Amino acid sequence: MTALTRLRLKDFRNYESLSLDLDGRHVCLFGSNGAGKTNLLEAISQLGPGRGLRSASLSELTRHGAEGGWTVSANLDDRRIGVGLETDGGSAKRVIRIDGAPSQAGDLAELVRIVWLTPAMDSIFRGGASDRRRFFDRQVMAHIPSHGTAAARYERAMRERNALLERGHVDPAWADAIETRMAEAGAELAINRASVLESLQAAVDARPEGYFPKGDLSLEGEAETSAAAGEDFKTIFESLTETYRSMRRRDAAAGRTLTGPHRSDLKVIHRPTGMVAGDASTGQQKALLIGLILASATALAGDGGGPAPLLLLDEAAAHLDANRRAALFDELSALPGQSWLTGTERFLFDAFGDRAQHIEVDAGGAAILA
Numbered sequence: 562m563t564a565l566t567r568l569r570l571k572d573f574r575n576y577e578s579l580s581l582d583l584d585g586r587h588v589c590l591f592g593s594n595g596a597g598k599t600n601l602l603e604a605i606s607q608l609g610p611g612r613g614l615r616s617a618s619l620s621e622l623t624r625h626g627a628e629g630g631w632t633v634s635a636n637l638d639d640r641r642i643g644v645g646l647e648t649d650g651g652s653a654k655r656v657i658r659i660d661g662a663p664s665q666a667g668d669l670a671e672l673v674r675i676v677w678l679t680p681a682m683d684s685i686f687r688g689g690a691s692d693r694r695r696f697f698d699r700q701v702m703a704h705i706p707s708h709g710t711a712a713a714r715y716e717r718a719m720r721e722r723n724a725l726l727e728r729g730h731v732d733p734a735w736a737d738a739i740e741t742r743m744a745e746a747g748a749e750l751a752i753n754r755a756s757v758l759e760s761l762q763a764a765v766d767a768r769p770e771g772y773f774p775k776g777d778l779s780l781e782g783e784a785e786t787s788a789a790a791g792e793d794f795k796t797i798f799e800s801l802t803e804t805y806r807s808m809r810r811r812d813a814a815a816g817r818t819l820t821g822p823h824r825s826d827l828k829v830i831h832r833p834t835g836m837v838a839g840d841a842s843t844g845q846q847k848a849l850l851i852g853l854i855l856a857s858a859t860a861l862a863g864d865g866g867g868p869a870p871l872l873l874l875d876e877a878a879a880h881l882d883a884n885r886r887a888a889l890f891d892e893l894s895a896l897p898g899q900s901w902l903t904g905t906e907r908f909l910f911d912a913f914g915d916r917a918q919h920i921e922v923d924a925g926g927a928a929i930l931a
């Protein structure tokens with residue numbers, strides 16, 4: 562099983578310094594509210610691409626009162642990996658190490674893949690499209706790490722376009738240049754999303770029937786629809802370019818870009834009832850989401866080349882009844898990557914038994930109990 566066997570934190574959130582040596586089983590963290598359980602998962606999430614489990618900025622992660630930056634280092638199977646924020650006078654930058662040597666984010670992404678579920682995701686089916694899009698883009702990033710940089714390029718170009726339109730007299734050549742960059746990044750986003758949606762749906766379909774129901778997924782967005790239909794990059798790019806050009810007047814009036822992959826939505830149907838997921842009960846939505854995350858981990862594990870994903874489940878067990886908890890632990894045990902779970906009470910993880918290590922987290926410290 563792909564697993565973290567050592568985790569060291571320095572000046573990360575409430576941890577001044579923490580050192581955990583693990584034996585490679587799954588990990589259950591329990592402890593009272595505010596003890597630092599989610600912070601531990603967040604630390605691990607920094608090893609993956611993007612901003613981690615709480616989308617925090619790098620400096621927010623520094624322990625209050627600490628002198629410099631923070632570090633998270635770990636042994637993942639036989640590799641030593643680490644990330645951190647290094648401060649030097651006024652400047653601060655993210656640094657990455659692999660086996661002791663300074664490295665690039667892309668190299669780290671080849672070694673570690675992480676999927677997570679947090680209580681904040683509970684509302685994605687009811688909330689607006691942006692929450693679902695962010696959730697889905699997270700899954701896409703776990704499969705395709707460059708998705709994050711494509712999204713950043715898209716956002717940057719869009720901000721420039723919005724600023725240009727706001728100014729009134731638009732220089733068409735300038736707008737063309739910006740829209741070309743948007744369409745390039747946008748076509749990449751759409752193709753990434755459509756391809757990951759397909760493997761995610763396949764993984765959902767292949768899951769056993771049980772407590773975590775299946776969903777039918779689709780992407781609502783013109784570019785994604787084209788990508789799903791097999792259109793190539795050039796066709797999607799040209800179509801986006803045309804859309805942006807023809808929308809200049811309306812976008813200028815609206816003060817923002819009204820169409821494009823930044824508006825796409827993930828539609829989820831709760832298969833057992835045929836209802837849009839947002840209309841399902843709270844418990845049904847939660848179970849559906851757990852099923853989706855399990856499918857995401859399975860899809861990653863099955864896509865050849867890359868490492869098996871680590872799974873971070875923040876408070877996933879707390880709202881499940883005993884049967885569902887046991888079913889969750891059984892499913893996690895069948896995955897090829899280590900799972901990390903949190904909860905306020907130790908008994909929540911009883912059914913995991915000796916398939917997991919049980920660790921008590923207590924105000925910036927952690928003790929392995931079993």
Ligand SMILES: Nc1ncnc2c1ncn2[C@@H]1O[C@H](COP(=O)(O)OP(=O)(O)OP(=O)(O)O)[C@@H](O)[C@H]1O
Nearest residue numbers: 574575593594595596597598599600622623624625
């Ligand atoms: N940058 C920081 N420096 C120091 N402490 C911080 C920092 N950021 C957050 N904390 C503190 O870390 C503590 C632990 O937070 P965390 O979210 O990990 O708790 P938790 O164990 O998950 O609790 P809960 O069960 O309520 O979810 C909180 O008291 C929080 O205020």
Ligand SMILES: [Mg+2]
Nearest residue numbers: 598599600875
């Ligand atoms: Mg928490």
